[in-house]
Amino acid sequence: MDWNQVEGNWKQVRGNVKKHWGKLTDDDLTAIDGRREVLEGRIQERYGYTKDRVRKEIEEWQRSFASQASSGGDELAAHIESIRDDIQSLTSTVSRIANQQLGRAQDKAIDAATQAEEAIRRNPTSAVAMAFGFGFLFGVFTRR
Numbered sequence: 001m002d003w004n005q006v007e008g009n010w011k012q013v014r015g016n017v018k019k020h021w022g023k024l025t026d027d028d029l030t031a032i033d034g035r036r037e038v039l040e041g042r043i044q045e046r047y048g049y050t051k052d053r054v055r056k057e058i059e060e061w062q063r064s065f066a067s068q069a070s071s072g073g074d075e076l077a078a079h080i081e082s083i084r085d086d087i088q089s090l091t092s093t094v095s096r097i098a099n100q101q102l103g104r105a106q107d108k109a110i111d112a113a114t115q116a117e118e119a120i121r122r123n124p125t126s127a128v129a130m131a132f133g134f135g136f137l138f139g140v141f142t143r144r
Contacts, residue, residue, distance in 0.1 A: 003036050003062070006034060006036075006062065006065075007034030007035065007036075008034070009034075010032075010033060010034030013034070013065070014029045014032075016065055017029065017032075017039070017061075020061050021043055021046070021047070023046040023047060024042055024043070024046060028042045028046070036058065039058065040054045040055065040058065043057070043058070
């Protein structure tokens with residue numbers, strides 16, 4: 001991670017800076033605003049370090065922070081992969097259950113159709129009268 005990235009992501013990085021250099025105040029961090037030179041100056045003021053020591057500490061911190069960020073990225077990738085596997089498993093389960101329910105619904109529809117056909121065969125006159133009545137009501141309700 002180069003310093004431009006640190007500066008661009010200062011709001012996220014400042015917590016790590018505060019943890020590393022605890023003597024820096026929130027006002028210091030606001031004033032620093034990702035600028036390396038200002039950070040160097042504030043660390044010198046708060047800790048009394050030489051300019052060379054401050055630069056070495058910042059470089060070490062930057063390397064450490066970059067490695068933490070990349071390992072955090074690996075953890076995130078593993079977590080995303082785990083979520084992806086869980087979603088695939090869930091999708092498979094939902095698909096299986098939906099197919100079972102579809103089969104049951106088809107069986108019930110076939111049973112209902114068979115029962116209706118049997119009722120019509122037993123009482124054809126009643127079935128014709130009912131069909132005529134439904135047709136009449138449909139015509140009345142849909143007439144404009």
